[in-house]
Amino acid sequence: MSMTRTAALRTVAPERAPATHRTAHGERATIADITAGLLAPQAATSPKYLYDSLGSRLFEAICELPEYYPTRTEASIFARHGADIARRVGTGSTLIDLGAGNCAKAASLFPLLQPKQYVPIDISREFLNEAVGRLQQRFPHIAMMALALDLAGHFALPAGVEAQRRVFFYPGSSIGNFAPHEAIAFLRRVRENASHDGGLLIGVDLIKDAAVLDSAYDDAIGVTAAFNLNMLRHLNYLLGADFDVRQWQHVAFFNAEESRVEMHLEARTSLTVQWQGGERHFARGDRIHTEDSYKYTRESFADLLAQAGFTADGNWTDDAGWFAVMHARAASA
Ligand code: AVJ
Secondary structure (H helix, E strand, C coil): CCCCCCCCECCCCHHHCCCCCCCCCCCHHHHHHHHHHHHCCCCECCHHHHCCHHHHHHHHHHCCCCCCHHHHHHHHHHHHHHHHHHHHHCCCCEEEEECCCCCHHHHHHHHHHCCCEEEEEECCHHHHHHHHHHHHHHCCCCEECCEECCCCCCCCCCCCCCCCCEEEEECCCHHHHCCHHHHHHHHHHHHHHCCCCCEEEEEEEECCCHHHHHHHCCCCCCHHHHHHHHHHHHHHHHHCCCCCHHHEEEEEEEECCCCEEEEEEEECCCEEEEECCEEEEECCCCEEEEEEEECECHHHHHHHHHHCCCEEEEEEECCCCCEEEEEEECCCC
């Protein structure tokens, strides 16, 4: 299951780059970041580029697929253990939603958690603003403050965010996009931003049968394939690139040694991609690594929380043990 295939590559100085009708819409730093990934020996891109507005909608569709168990399994855990979870978390908190998307998960917990303030954070500003606008109408008594932030970097919360009782909410196993050492660094930053009386409520996808994982990330009707392939359309927009989506195919599988599901885009034919500032040849079968989704055991994740300075304080799972919701406190025991 070796992923290291090296594509022949050639960089083109910008002044020699072929004239293109496309315009790059990404910021300079974004273009440089993506270019570095595309030109690396094993081409790779950050999974954050999966989420343009169509990508966010395709991810919502993934969550409705029968094969994609995380969303509904997590929801069933909240439905069954909500009261118990709320007792641990407490009411009247400032609920800070990391990677809020359509805000539906947090909203479904409002009746139980009764937060004083809700602070949804997401990378996609448009998507977030739409969702929060609707939500504020449904819950006029909860103060809301939407933040468009990329959580991959250092983040500091603005003054409008209540300083007391900060509870970070990170559902959906999004933590799985980080490699374990990155997850620890990220959770340390979260802990630094939490108040001494604050905590973390997090969804964690658990290691299970490879066939279940494989089909969750490669569903029968191809929604996940569309989600992955849509990244190429987004890259065309951001870089002014000329990816022909039809020349690529979706590949996803559980890599047991690394304890992660990997997503790749594989060239179906020999091809060359050009963009503002670069080009690369891909042989048939060469891949761009687009996402990792790490899987844990409850024990291995509790260990990771401890390394980030959190104190584990309750966890809940479904009968099959496919998914876990874990609570941790910022204060040391
Ligand atoms: C949003 C990162 C939790 O890893 O399961 C779903 C993204 N990728 N299908 C996941 C995803 C392919 C998802 N997360």
